[in-house]
Amino acid sequence: MKRSFAVLLFSLIFNIAFAQTTIISGKVPSMKKGKITVFRPSKWLIDSDINGVSLKKQIAQNGSFTLDLKAIDKEIILFTVWDSLQTKKLYEQYLYISKGDKITLNEKSDGKVVITDAGTNHSKLVGVSTYYDVGEAYGDPLPDRVYERINNFYQADKLLIEAYLAKYKSSKEVADAWNYHLKYTRLAAFYSIYTNSPVRRNNPKWAAVFNQLQDEVAISEDKALISPSYQNYLGQFLFAKHAGSREDFDKKPAKFYDEWFGGDSLKAKAVMEIDYTNQLKQKIIERYFTGKVKEQMYGRVFYNLIHEQHFFNAKSVFNDFEHQYPNSQYIKYFKKPIQEAAVRLENTIPKKAIFLEGNTTAKWDNILEHFRGKTVFLDMWGTWCSPCREEIEKNAATLKKHFEGKGVEFLYVTNYDKSETKWKQLIAFYNLEGSHVFANEALTNEIMEKIKGSSFPSYAIIDKNGKIAKVEYPIDREILIQQIENTLKN
DSSP states (O other): OHHHHHHHHHHHHHHHHHHTOOEEEEEOGGGTTOEEEEEOGGGTTSOSSTTSSEEEEEOOTTSEEEEEOTTOOSEEEEEEEEOTTSOOEEEEEEEEEOTTOEEEEEEOTTSOEEEEESSSOGGGOOOOOSOOOOGGGGGOSSSHHHHHHHHHHHHHHHHHHHHHHHHTTOOHHHHHHHHHHHHHHHHHHHHHHHTTOHHHHTOHHHHHHHHHHHHTSOSSOGGGGGOHHHHHHHHHHHHHHHHHHHHHHHHOHHHHHHHHHTTOHHHHHHHHHHOSSHHHHHHHHHHHOOHHHHHHHHHHHHHHHHHTTOOTTHHHHHHHHHHHOTTOTHHHHHHHHHHHHHHHTTOOOOTTEEEEOOSTTOOHHHHHGGGTTSEEEEEEEOTTOHHHHHHHHHHHHHHHHHTTTTTEEEEEEEOSOOOHHHHHHHHHHTTOOEEEEEOOHHHHHHHHHHHTOOSSSEEEEEOTTOOEEEEOSSOOHHHHHHHHHHHHHO
16 A cells, blocks of 8 residues: 555656656757757846756757756747757747746758647747848938838737737736737837937937837836847847947036036046946946846846956945845856956056056057067957957966966057056956056057057967967967967977
């Protein structure tokens, strides 16, 4: 009797566990050795591991795949089938996923994809646009055709979603998810085009359409966080508000001081000289957002400041956030790297840092005189340039360690910078041993012309005879090491 009960109990537990496993599987022969990707728009701030934001699975040689989505429950994902190089898509679709879903996708002989599920009907909603492509209307000087094409996509999605929800009598959770997505699609699509150009932002006709769309929705709406379109809009909103405010700081300073610092120009200048990002974004968040949306917007700031290596005022902003949201899931993701960065900001300039003249009379030939007969790795960067900082963080220490004692000089030229204080703080932060130049605009232009650089960061290797070899961005460290070693041999 006891044995029968134990078997029955094990069977019950097993069946419950199996029922809670979420699986997408199928066969796509034309994409053998390709990839299945799952992107989770509402969870994009979570670390990218097997339970995280971006899941990938290689398709087998025979075209079959099985993807376990055990961490996903009650959210809209973006499901894509790629070729092996991830350049061609066979299939891409938004799918609402709940725990226990069993979804099957199969490619037919004519290349069409059929997707089915085991009773939930979640996969029955197919054809919702993942991107509103306005085509050649993107370049129009007026917004009429752009809005018309966006609205056409919206109306088609609206019909699909309404028909699906009615036919399958979807639960409130499913209906809310799709309706919130629909609610913000036009605004998100139009906003991305509207904010991409200062000409459009300053055009009253573009502004009128944007304001009309903005008035239809709430800026801060917790329940909409499940929707991909709202997530898209939030990212654009923070980017555009920050970019516009920085533009005001440069071109309309009085307006900027009044709007963000209560008219205190001295405080505004002091903050913006060192930190033009984190504290200003915090002010934007505190003004426009509340609740869970506000919590996530702080998460966006922390995610960006870590990935862009912009840590000034990060500790202060994070402390304010932690006080407001002591139980936030984001604390475990962001607290440690921000604390570590705060310690590094207290670093002093390394003893092996050498400062060369970069004033109005300096010329490239004057700089090269310091390196006559030596091999030089040149890094053209700027404290304002996030890709520059990211590459320094990833590569500088490793390159120096590899070439220690091998006769390679490292030259860092900062460009279009205004604050020598911030420049030296970052030299200390990254422990940038080597030679440093705070370049004036003429020197920057001369060097960029010599190395045929067009953007920042730009890199070059200069051999002992002054011959210049350009290095591609982003740096492939192994290839760069080989390039430098070959130069040393010549």
